[in-house]
Amino acid sequence: MLLKHAFGLFTHPDSEWAEIRREHETPWHVLWAYVLVLAAIGPVCAYISTAMFGWTVGNERLIKLSNISAIQLSVLTYIAMLVGVLALGWMIDWMANTYGAKSEDDKSNGMALAAYAATPMFLAGFALLYPVPWFNALVFLAAAAYAGYLLFDGLPIVMGIQRERAIVYAGAVLTVALVILVTTRIGSVLIWNYGFAPQFIG
Template sequence: MLLNHAFGLFKNPDNEWAEIRKEHAPPRRLYVAYVFVLAAIGPICAYISTSHFGWTVGNDRLIKFTEISAMQLSILTYLAILVGVFALGYAVNWMAKTYGAREEQVPSNGIALASYSCTPLFLAGFALLYPSPWFNVIIFMIAACYGAWLMFDGLPIVMGIPKDQALMYSGALLTVALVILVSTRVGSVILWNYGFGPVYQNG
């Protein structure tokens, strides 16, 4: 089962990456059985916390979104995650030849590498149930660092490249990931101007 890899990547990453390479899960199956499920954790937790629990900044009053607004923002976030993971996987495949990977033989490996490397970020979504900005930032920073290390660790195994090439390859992919992140932030601002911005509850 694909979800078993989520635990294996924390317990024994090298063995798990080797299993993932041998598995050759088709991208559609990988998305439906893994990414669609785990990517929903953060948006669902964010919806619950921002519409029902609320948060405070300093000694200010409790802040909450309306349920409709929280739902809209959660759905948009979910879609952005799905697009971001796919774009990262596409970048893995696109850069494969440059770094000597044998990816042309197994096109699904790029999507698999991107999807499984994002596992810590998917699971960090549970932290959003406690809507404290600083707590969430710390948890997601730790998750992002571990995800970056997973990608670096998995590149030589999944893509079949020398370890000395993995550092430059992973650096290029992290740059792509940052571009994707910035693009989603810009997209959020644009959507807010079209009426999809947060709406706060009164009182």
């Protein structure tokens, strides 16, 4: 089962990346059996915390989202995460020839690298059950740092290139990931203007 890789990437990432390369799962199998499951953690936890627990900033009153608003935002976040992983996987494979890796017709290595490197970000979603903004920010910052490390560590193994080239390749991939992140944030603001803005209740 692909979910076993989630634990291995925290305990022995090098050998886990080698195993992922040997498995050579199709992109759609990685998406259905891994990404769809783990990407749901954050949106589900966010729904629970924002609709049921609520949060406070400083000494202000407890703030919650309405049930409908929490569902809408959680679903949109889930879709954005799936699109983000797919886009990053495609870009990793698209840039492969430039950095000396072999681009594949089925895009399996790029998709696997994007999906598994995002594991810390997926698991950080559990932190949303404790809706304290500074705590969530610290957890996601640490998760993003480890995800970046996994990407750098996995690139030469999964894509089959020299580690020296992987440094530049990883920089390009992280830049693309940042662009995707900023795009989703801008997209969120635009979507809010079309009837999906958060509805707060006190």
